[in-house]
Amino acid sequence: MCLSNTPRCTLLQRTSAPSIPCSFHFVRENLALPRSLQGVIVGDLRDAFNHCRASAARAFRMMKSINRRRELRYKAMCPRDDAAVYLSHADSVHRLWDWYQDYNSDDPTLAPTPKIPSLLMKFRIDHRTYDQWAREYHRLLESFLEGPYRAWLDAKEEMEDLISKARLTTLNGANGELWQTFWGPRFLAEMEKWEEFLPELALPSYEDLVDEMYHAIRERVEDGERLSKEFYLYGTTTP
Numbered sequence: 001m002c003l004s005n006t007p008r009c010t011l012l013q014r015t016s017a018p019s020i021p022c023s024f025h026f027v028r029e030n031l032a033l034p035r036s037l038q039g040v041i042v043g044d045l046r047d048a049f050n051h052c053r054a055s056a057a058r059a060f061r062m063m064k065s066i067n068r069r070r071e072l073r074y075k076a077m078c079p080r081d082d083a084a085v086y087l088s089h090a091d092s093v094h095r096l097w098d099w100y101q102d103y104n105s106d107d108p109t110l111a112p113t114p115k116i117p118s119l120l121m122k123f124r125i126d127h128r129t130y131d132q133w134a135r136e137y138h139r140l141l142e143s144f145l146e147g148p149y150r151a152w153l154d155a156k157e158e159m160e161d162l163i164s165k166a167r168l169t170t171l172n173g174a175n176g177e178l179w180q181t182f183w184g185p186r187f188l189a190e191m192e193k194w195e196e197f198l199p200e201l202a203l204p205s206y207e208d209l210v211d212e213m214y215h216a217i218r219e220r221v222e223d224g225e226r227l228s229k230e231f232y233l234y235g236t237t238t239p
Contacts, residue, residue: 019200020067024193030186040175048159055155059148060194066144066201076133077125088122095120099220118222125235130206137203210235
């Protein structure tokens with residue numbers, strides 16, 4: 001990282017939104033067996049399918065829970081030994097990421113968004129505090145990947161193994177084609193809506209967060225040029 005007049009990243013949009021959506025729009029009909037398959041997917045096949053659904057639901061809920069914890073990363077840079085200092089830091093974080101630029105160069109009648117008064121911004125960050133929080137987060141993430149998410153992958157694999165064997169009997173011919181049009185294009189397509197966001201659970205390093213906040217302060221806060229440099233120097237020189 002370096003102090004440069006050219007920001008490495010652009011933070012012109014509202015960035016307080018979570019990296020994983022707050023809500024997902026699932027197609028309910030794609031999560032349940034269609035009538036055409038309800039008389040075919042029975043016994044062990046039905047049990048395996050229900051297990052798939054339950055395992056996916058557990059993994060999805062835990063993913064959202066972990067993401068809510070990840071959203072605390074900027075606050076987690078501040079020690080909690082002084083409640084007043086921590087609350088001031090948390091409030092400053094909220095102000096910084098809730099600011100967004102609504103000036104539109106195509107509509108010059110709109111005035112630029114006022115910047116945040118510098119007196120309202122009080123940060124305190126500590127490398128060791130964040131690293132300790134990050135270790136706890138990584139343990140939680142690992143337990144998710146090796147627990148609920150692994151259980152979902154195993155359930156999906158078991159389902160596909162059973163289906164492969166059933167192709168010799170109940171799922172041959174037209175029934176097999178009905179299953180194929182449901183399982184991949186419909187059910188698994190719904191699962192991809194949340195699985196594609198798993199990489200977003202990765203946690204930035206302390207240095208990356210300092211860099212992000214440096215650019216945000218520079219752009220969004222009054223006297224941002226000076227304050228961002230002070231913040232950067234403090235964040236990169238304190239032990």
